[in-house]
Amino acid sequence: MTTTSPSSAASLPADWRDLLALTKPRVMSLVIFTGLCGLLAAPERIHPVIAFTAILCIAMGAGGAAALNQWWEADLDAGMKRTANRPLPQGRLDRTTARDFAGVLCAVSVFLMGFAVGWLPAAILAISIIYYAVIYTIWLKPRTPQNIVIGGGAGAFPPLIGWVAATGHVTLMPVVLFAIIFFWTPPHFWALALFVKSDYAKVGIPMMPVVAGEKATRQQILTYAVLLLPLSVLPWWIGGTGAIYGISAIVLSTLFLALSVRVGLRERSGPDDTMKPEKQLFGYSVLYLFALFAMLVVDRFIVL
Numbered sequence: 001m002t003t004t005s006p007s008s009a010a011s012l013p014a015d016w017r018d019l020l021a022l023t024k025p026r027v028m029s030l031v032i033f034t035g036l037c038g039l040l041a042a043p044e045r046i047h048p049v050i051a052f053t054a055i056l057c058i059a060m061g062a063g064g065a066a067a068l069n070q071w072w073e074a075d076l077d078a079g080m081k082r083t084a085n086r087p088l089p090q091g092r093l094d095r096t097t098a099r100d101f102a103g104v105l106c107a108v109s110v111f112l113m114g115f116a117v118g119w120l121p122a123a124i125l126a127i128s129i130i131y132y133a134v135i136y137t138i139w140l141k142p143r144t145p146q147n148i149v150i151g152g153g154a155g156a157f158p159p160l161i162g163w164v165a166a167t168g169h170v171t172l173m174p175v176v177l178f179a180i181i182f183f184w185t186p187p188h189f190w191a192l193a194l195f196v197k198s199d200y201a202k203v204g205i206p207m208m209p210v211v212a213g214e215k216a217t218r219q220q221i222l223t224y225a226v227l228l229l230p231l232s233v234l235p236w237w238i239g240g241t242g243a244i245y246g247i248s249a250i251v252l253s254t255l256f257l258a259l260s261v262r263v264g265l266r267e268r269s270g271p272d273d274t275m276k277p278e279k280q281l282f283g284y285s286v287l288y289l290f291a292l293f294a295m296l297v298v299d300r301f302i303v304l
């Protein structure tokens with residue numbers, strides 16, 4: 001695999017839109033949302049200014065980690081259709097600016113979280129930044145098709161961080177929320193990987209469909225979707241939520257499973273296959289997580 005040499009090109013004036021693009025704002029909107037829901041669903045309330053600061057820190061930390069990911073993978077991104085238009089492969093931003101911007105965001109997020117909110121959420125935030133930017137990006141992604149299963153842990157931390165920011169300690173509920181995102185990540189990503197497989201093959205990244213083939217990937221998507229259904233209902237079973245969340249989780253996860261069954265049992269009809277079921281599963285996976293975490297908060301504030 002080709003990795004980015006961290007040398008800098010001539011310094012370019014940074015456009016704020018390119019800096020924003022480095023933080024992967026669309027992906028991170030859901031990361032931040034799950035962090036916010038973790039904070040709001042927690043049984044204790046904190047001052048709104050502290051709560052806002054905690055979410056700001058999650059946003060800066062996630063954005064900084066995403067920027068580090070793009071700094072490291074600039075050469076790789078240049079080789080894939082989906083990522084070739086990013087600011088670094090396009091040369092709209094120089095690498096030193098990107099690295100410094102990422103470093104400042106990460107450092108400020110952790111220290112601000114530590115001083116303003118608490119050192120336990122700050123430590124978990126620091127772990128998730130290192131997990132995504134180093135363990136997933138540098139170590140796992142170029143080495144193993146299990147990269148996103150193990151690496152998925154990084155994206156599962158935000159609700160735990162939000163919860164711990166509000167309560168000061170880790171309990172079973174935020175660990176269950178972590179597990180839900182952990183088991184959601186493989187179907188979320190592999191549905192996409194099935195229809196951008198050629199991109200990953202071209203740059204030599206061993207994503208599951210490239211290494212184990214489409215059939216095995218489809219089976220694994222199905223396995224994780226089956227496990228996700230009971231897991232998503234677990235917050236209700238353990239008494240952490242009421243029926244509003246529980247029933248919503250059953251409905252949302254059953255639809256997730258139905259779309260996964262369709263993808264899991266399907267074979268590509270040929271090179272012209274539009275991969276509509278895979279694209280629908282990927283699109284729904286995003287909607288699913290937004291809705292599931294939203295219902296956690298709705299349930300917390302509406303008691304039947």
Ligand code: HEM
Nearest residue numbers: 026027030031034082148151152155156181185189192286
């Ligand atoms: C290792 C774990 C994950 C991997 C490898 C992964 C991978 C991806 C990729 C490659 C895309 C396409 C984005 C693009 O083309 O820019 C995507 C989209 C997306 N991901 Fe993930 N993802 C992971 C975890 C997560 C997590 C934890 C969240 C949020 C909690 C998330 C939220 C999203 C959202 C909202 C989109 C849609 C963005 C859009 O509409 O452009 N992902 N993901």
Ligand SMILES: CC(C)=CCC/C(C)=C/CC/C(C)=C/COP(=O)(O)OP(=O)(O)O
Nearest residue numbers: 024027031061062065069128129132154155
């Ligand atoms: C608080 C904190 C640090 C949260 C991190 C959240 C996190 C790990 C999100 C992962 C989501 C993501 C952008 C994966 C993209 O995979 P990729 O980087 O392989 O995708 P690419 O090919 O689009 O670059």
